Amino acid sequence: GAVVSQHPSWVICKSGTSVKIECRSLDFQATTMFWYRQFPKQSLMLMATSNEGSKATYEQGVEKDKFLINHASLTLSTLTVTSAHPEDSSFYICSEALGRSNEQFFGPGTRLTVL
């Protein structure tokens, strides 16, 4: 399967600051990447679908101005949490999909804590 990395693996920031999370495909050119959020003991919640060279498609209820997604190349997608607040504290995970097979390969996740 594909190998996906995320950076940073964890971050602590003050309320009101912005945090950028990088998702890289290490061995595959991914035209589509997904961003998820996962709260403790809960399942994955899809935030947005990131398509290389075009605007991301956000799920209902996800603020696109707060969660900025950029997919400038086939191997890199970034999620920026702008003006983070404590309620944004969560585990953020990206994944890449291989073609149309729907198999997704996930990154290791980024744990964000907003103080």
Next chain:
Amino acid sequence: QKEVEQDPGPLSVPEGAIVSLNCTYSNSAFQYFMWYRQYSRKGPELLMYTYSSGNKEDGRFTAQVDKSSKYISLFIRDSQPSDSATYLCAIATNAGKSTFGDGTTLTVKP
């Protein structure tokens, strides 16, 4: 009603037991069926992928799909303590986006 229902457990079994994990879904348009394993504080890992009714076996893992009943299962034979994790079912249509179950937490006791 959720599109995918999964019993959250927790499920605790002794080492060597056969484990059965299940999900039901409501939309008959779903065509692709996946099982992921997620260890604590890690990203999910794809375990099994199938797109047809019937069984698919990979080592100690068997994925079973019954499209007529809209029911999927994952069986783990000879379970090991290292199998202790949360197991997520995921189902997708042709559109490329997966819908995940809430996950079942499994503990295999030595």
